[in-house]
Amino acid sequence: MTLSQAEVAPVATAPRGLRAYAQDWLPRLVLAPSFAVILLFVYGFIVFTAYLSTTNSTILPRFDFVGLVNYQKLFAQPSWWTALKNLMIFGVLYIGICTGIGLLLAIFLDQKIRGEGVLRPIYLYPMALSFIVTGTAWKWFLDPGIGLEQVVQNWGWETFTFDWIKNSRMAIYTVVIAAVWQSSGFVMAMFLAGLRGIDTEIMRAAQIDGASALKLYRRIVIPMLRPAFLSAFVVLAHLAIKSYDLVIALTGGGPGRATELPATFMYSYTFTRNQMGVGAASAVIMLAMVASIMIPYLYTELKHEARS
Amino acid sequence: MHKRFLPLIGSVAGLAMMAGAAVAQDESVEVLHWWTSGGEAAALNVLKENLEAEGVTWQDMPVAGGGGTEAMTVLRSRATSGNPPTAAQMLGYDILDWAELGVVGNLDDLAAEEGWDDVIPAALQNFSKYDGHWIAAPVNVHSTNWMWANKAIFDEVGIALPTSFDELLAALDKIKAAGYTPIAYGGQPWQDATVFEAVVVSTAGPEFYQTTLNEFDQEALTSDTMKQAFESYGKLKDYTDANTAGRDWNLATAMVMNKEAAMQFMGDWAKGEFINAGKVPNQDFLCARFPGTQGTVLFNSDQFVMFQVGDEARDAQLKLASAIEEPSFQIAFNKVKGSVPARTDIDDSEFDDCAKKGMADLAAANEGGTLYGSLAHGHGAPAAVKNAVYDVVTRFWNGDIDSADAAAEELATAVAAAQ
Amino acid sequence: MTGAAAPAPASTVLVRAAIYTLLLIFAVYYLLPLFVMVVNSLKELNEIRQGNMLALPQQVTIEPWKSAWSTAQIGVQPTGLRPYFLNSIMMVVPAVAISTLLGALNGYVLTKWRFRGDTVIFGLMLFACFIPFQIVLIPMARILGMIGLAGTTPGLVLVHIVYGLGFTTLFFRNYYAAFPTELVKAAQVDGAGFFRIFGRILLPSSGPIIVVTVIWQFTNIWNDFLFGASFADFDSLPMTVALNNLVSSSTGVKEYNVHFAGAIMAALPTLLVYIVAGRYFVRGLMAGAVKG
Numbered sequence A: 001m002t003l004s005q006a007e008v009a010p011v012a013t014a015p016r017g018l019r020a021y022a023q024d025w026l027p028r029l030v031l032a033p034s035f036a037v038i039l040l041f042v043y044g045f046i047v048f049t050a051y052l053s054t055t056n057s058t059i060l061p062r063f064d065f066v067g068l069v070n071y072q073k074l075f076a077q078p079s080w081w082t083a084l085k086n087l088m089i090f091g092v093l094y095i096g097i098c099t100g101i102g103l104l105l106a107i108f109l110d111q112k113i114r115g116e117g118v119l120r121p122i123y124l125y126p127m128a129l130s131f132i133v134t135g136t137a138w139k140w141f142l143d144p145g146i147g148l149e150q151v152v153q154n155w156g157w158e159t160f161t162f163d164w165i166k167n168s169r170m171a172i173y174t175v176v177i178a179a180v181w182q183s184s185g186f187v188m189a190m191f192l193a194g195l196r197g198i199d200t201e202i203m204r205a206a207q208i209d210g211a212s213a214l215k216l217y218r219r220i221v222i223p224m225l226r227p228a229f230l231s232a233f234v235v236l237a238h239l240a241i242k243s244y245d246l247v248i249a250l251t252g253g254g255p256g257r258a259t260e261l262p263a264t265f266m267y268s269y270t271f272t273r274n275q276m277g278v279g280a281a282s283a284v285i286m287l288a289m290v291a292s293i294m295i296p297y298l299y300t301e302l303k304h305e306a307r308s
Numbered sequence B: 001m002h003k004r005f006l007p008l009i010g011s012v013a014g015l016a017m018m019a020g021a022a023v024a025q026d027e028s029v030e031v032l033h034w035w036t037s038g039g040e041a042a043a044l045n046v047l048k049e050n051l052e053a054e055g056v057t058w059q060d061m062p063v064a065g066g067g068g069t070e071a072m073t074v075l076r077s078r079a080t081s082g083n084p085p086t087a088a089q090m091l092g093y094d095i096l097d098w099a100e101l102g103v104v105g106n107l108d109d110l111a112a113e114e115g116w117d118d119v120i121p122a123a124l125q126n127f128s129k130y131d132g133h134w135i136a137a138p139v140n141v142h143s144t145n146w147m148w149a150n151k152a153i154f155d156e157v158g159i160a161l162p163t164s165f166d167e168l169l170a171a172l173d174k175i176k177a178a179g180y181t182p183i184a185y186g187g188q189p190w191q192d193a194t195v196f197e198a199v200v201v202s203t204a205g206p207e208f209y210q211t212t213l214n215e216f217d218q219e220a221l222t223s224d225t226m227k228q229a230f231e232s233y234g235k236l237k238d239y240t241d242a243n244t245a246g247r248d249w250n251l252a253t254a255m256v257m258n259k260e261a262a263m264q265f266m267g268d269w270a271k272g273e274f275i276n277a278g279k280v281p282n283q284d285f286l287c288a289r290f291p292g293t294q295g296t297v298l299f300n301s302d303q304f305v306m307f308q309v310g311d312e313a314r315d316a317q318l319k320l321a322s323a324i325e326e327p328s329f330q331i332a333f334n335k336v337k338g339s340v341p342a343r344t345d346i347d348d349s350e351f352d353d354c355a356k357k358g359m360a361d362l363a364a365a366n367e368g369g370t371l372y373g374s375l376a377h378g379h380g381a382p383a384a385v386k387n388a389v390y391d392v393v394t395r396f397w398n399g400d401i402d403s404a405d406a407a408a409e410e411l412a413t414a415v416a417a418a419q
Numbered sequence C: 001m002t003g004a005a006a007p008a009p010a011s012t013v014l015v016r017a018a019i020y021t022l023l024l025i026f027a028v029y030y031l032l033p034l035f036v037m038v039v040n041s042l043k044e045l046n047e048i049r050q051g052n053m054l055a056l057p058q059q060v061t062i063e064p065w066k067s068a069w070s071t072a073q074i075g076v077q078p079t080g081l082r083p084y085f086l087n088s089i090m091m092v093v094p095a096v097a098i099s100t101l102l103g104a105l106n107g108y109v110l111t112k113w114r115f116r117g118d119t120v121i122f123g124l125m126l127f128a129c130f131i132p133f134q135i136v137l138i139p140m141a142r143i144l145g146m147i148g149l150a151g152t153t154p155g156l157v158l159v160h161i162v163y164g165l166g167f168t169t170l171f172f173r174n175y176y177a178a179f180p181t182e183l184v185k186a187a188q189v190d191g192a193g194f195f196r197i198f199g200r201i202l203l204p205s206s207g208p209i210i211v212v213t214v215i216w217q218f219t220n221i222w223n224d225f226l227f228g229a230s231f232a233d234f235d236s237l238p239m240t241v242a243l244n245n246l247v248s249s250s251t252g253v254k255e256y257n258v259h260f261a262g263a264i265m266a267a268l269p270t271l272l273v274y275i276v277a278g279r280y281f282v283r284g285l286m287a288g289a290v291k292g
Helices: A017-051 A069-075 A078-109 A115-129 A131-142 A148-154 A171-196 A200-208 A213-225 A224-244 A245-250 A262-272 A274-307 B006-018 B036-054 B065-079 B093-100 B110-116 B122-130 B151-157 B165-177 B190-204 B205-215 B223-240 B249-257 B267-276 B313-324 B327-337 B352-369 B383-397 B402-419 C013-041 C045-050 C061-069 C082-112 C117-130 C137-147 C153-177 C179-188 C193-203 C207-222 C228-231 C239-246 C258-280
Strands: B028-033 B059-063 B087-091 B137-138 B142-145 B146-150 B182-183 B261-265 B285-289 B297-300 B302-306 B371-373
Touching: A017 A274, A017 C082, A017 C117, A017 C137, A017 C153, A069 A115, A069 A274, A078 A115, A078 A171, A078 A213, A078 A262, A078 B297, A115 A171, A115 C013, A115 C207, A115 C258, A131 A171, A131 A245, A131 B151, A131 C013, A131 C258, A148 B302, A148 C082, A171 A224, A171 A245, A171 C013, A171 C207, A200 A213, A224 A262, A224 B249, A224 C117, A224 C153, A245 A262, A245 B182, A262 A274, A262 B028, A262 B110, A262 B383, A274 C117, B028 B065, B028 B267, B028 B313, B036 B059, B036 B267, B036 B327, B036 C179, B065 B087, B065 C228, B087 B122, B087 B313, B093 B302, B093 B383, B110 B285, B110 B313, B122 B137, B122 B371, B122 C045, B137 B313, B142 B151, B142 B327, B142 B352, B146 B151, B146 B249, B151 B165, B151 B261, B151 B285, B165 B182, B165 B190, B165 B223, B165 C239, B190 B205, B190 B223, B190 B261, B190 B297, B190 B383, B205 B371, B223 B383, B223 B402, B249 B261, B249 B267, B249 B302, B267 B327, B285 B352, B297 B352, B302 B313, B302 C117, B313 C061, C045 C258, C061 C258, C082 C117, C082 C153, C082 C193, C082 C207, C082 C239, C082 C258, C117 C153, C137 C153, C137 C228, C153 C207, C153 C228, C179 C193, C207 C258, C228 C239
Parallel strands: B028 B059, B028 B087, B182 B261, B297 B371
Antiparallel strands: B087 B302, B137 B302, B142 B297, B146 B261, B146 B285
16 A cells, blocks of 8 residues: 555545445444434433423332422532532542542553552552442541541551541542542553653654654643543543442441532432432432533533534 | 243243243242342352242342442343343332332232231331232331440440430440440441430330331421430430541440440341351340330331242242241341341240340230331331431531531421431 | 653652552551451451551451352342342343444444534433432333333343443544544545545544443442342342342341351452453554654
């Protein structure tokens, strides 16, 4: 195959036969099933849920329209406001810290580190563990009676306290600690894949031009990782919104309802409290919140790509 | 799986019957439950073996977690997909909610045949029946207003078991002075509610309990009596240790067993823990009603709800229901579980002393009309209201509500909103 | 940067020492809970009750492991986790394979075969990643019931494929976006068709992203509890439901040692995937793809 750097004439000027026509439609045909499936099972269900939020569904869906009563009930719940506040705190810290740590570790590991083959799985493995049990391990770890506080005190620092998990105000930060532990390794892997996909030619050219390492990274590498940032953000935001198992295993939503998050709220109202209408309303609100962040972000990212 | 193609199999079975041959009965039952730990699972296994002796295969569908919350979620999904299990473990008002959906079966013939109406307490029947028809087979009766005490500590400090709330406070003071943690407490919403409802009965009397936590009369909920109940409940906090938040109930029981704490207020499943650890009633631990609630029994009962299954599965389902109420199973299961049999005509000789007391209390309360459904365990109100109460009680306990007065007001509002 | 000469300043001893130290500190943060779990899974129960969670076992015992595998109480039968592993594997392997393949094809289409509206379609597929699973449960149960897949492994596989598509498409799409389009166009001129280009040009260079995608999908599907519990019957229950039964029982002594042994056991297949997949995590598959 002779490859020339010159622009090749676009396919459109090739003779339009049946084969070319099929080639035009083949990509769309390949994409179509996935898209159709998502339209039905995601957007169809979202519409269904939105409809449910206007009904008086209790234990299973019911179809008697009651207007926006469920939304009123929703926002009258103190635990819903707690959940939203917690989501802000947790979301910002979790996404920020994971991205920071992930990027840092990926860049470091990319520096021809000896033992990369050992370190990489060490950073990655926490994601393999189901939170149904690692929640217990972290619960122990953070428990003042048997965990870190007691261990450090036994080592001699009598005044050391670390009872965040039992403290209504601080408990949400323990959830951050455990969640960051679980996911930052995967973020690192995504950035590492992105780094490994960067053409060495470009980097070498910049080095020859005399760029220092820091500038190299700031001006060239990190901008080229924009798609990886998008992936990382999506993954982390998804985990932040859906963290149900983690919270239940670690704090059970407590102390009291101090670590309530929208995911636990939604589950509890839909299934435990037999108030599916309110649960559906909370789901709609959450999706709206996510959309309000993701849509602008996606728009700018995809526009940016189209331009570059 | 026979349940998925009901119409098809129904007609096939019909044809087979018409052909005069013995119908191919699907002699298997799929049972959804959350009894997955050592003792109780072994006890349930007795039922499995009894059924196998009758030629019925047991297909186990265990889903642990949250005292049944996960199992109930799974049940919704199964029912919606048209594939319900033969029977599912359920508590209290959930049973009635499901019955309202019209997916449960009918056990009237079996109940009449075996005389369930006579031996199962009336208060229990409120949950085993819907619209007058039997839909569930109760397995046991738990009671929630118990106190479990470490005998050694009580002997050491030199106090007798308190019988009123004031006596309780006095005893707690003495224990605290002697250096032990007075109350082993687990800070989870359902545990908060369990203790709270006992306090209500103790300080305000059983009728007040019924009016407020079973009938939710708004005036009673905002009355001074309720405010005092909250205050009394709040007083208990000084007698717990600093690490109560999130503690599982069986860890609190372990504290009592290991002489770290003097007493725990918990349902009689706690007794199951003591027994399984080899402790002996009245030697190692003491059992008594929550001080001030003597004569009242707040109960909850695990029942197996029978779902509508095709005709070919009906025979096995009826055998299951019958086997559940069978005295030998009732004895075997309840000995391990800590609860008392759901039938009042069972001989108590094989049970330990605390269980005997429980059975006697149950019979007395049944006669005397002081057998009330436990709100904290789904027998006082449907799930929405129950959880609304949980919210307020746990917020109060955790200091998120300033005063007992505010708590009572919030309780009334929350309950109204959830109804 | 493997394969290239490292930029000179980064090689100063101090900087590299700092890098190694930081990497090591993080390694400790990640390993500590695992250490707690492993160490305590080898202790007797009373040693756990009395002791320090970080202390090494005084008496090492593998009983908890044997128990978790084959004798722990999961339901009425003390079967341990063993019977459920097969169910999980039969569900995970097809689900991961199919969703990854579809994601790769989708990403390929969305980046190399542009058409009007493809950005919107991508956006829609991407947003689908955020659907909370709780709202999926009831409608999906109804649909599975209608098509007759309720309570079966194929039904579960379908569910996992559907809800993995958003992610797999995202990963591959972003990766292929950085892939030089010149190569594709050149191949077209040479007469290669849609699938030929995919198979001969893109797929071989996709190592790192296949690794990432497979890791993500395998982990999520293997560790999923909600769908597994809701859409499976007694004979297709995945291992996570069994693990949950082992750990979340509401009564009885909490045998922490067995729980930890069970959890690590349950994670072993995923860890295996990580280790095997890691070998493909190398740069250089693309080196030389665009030659001067």
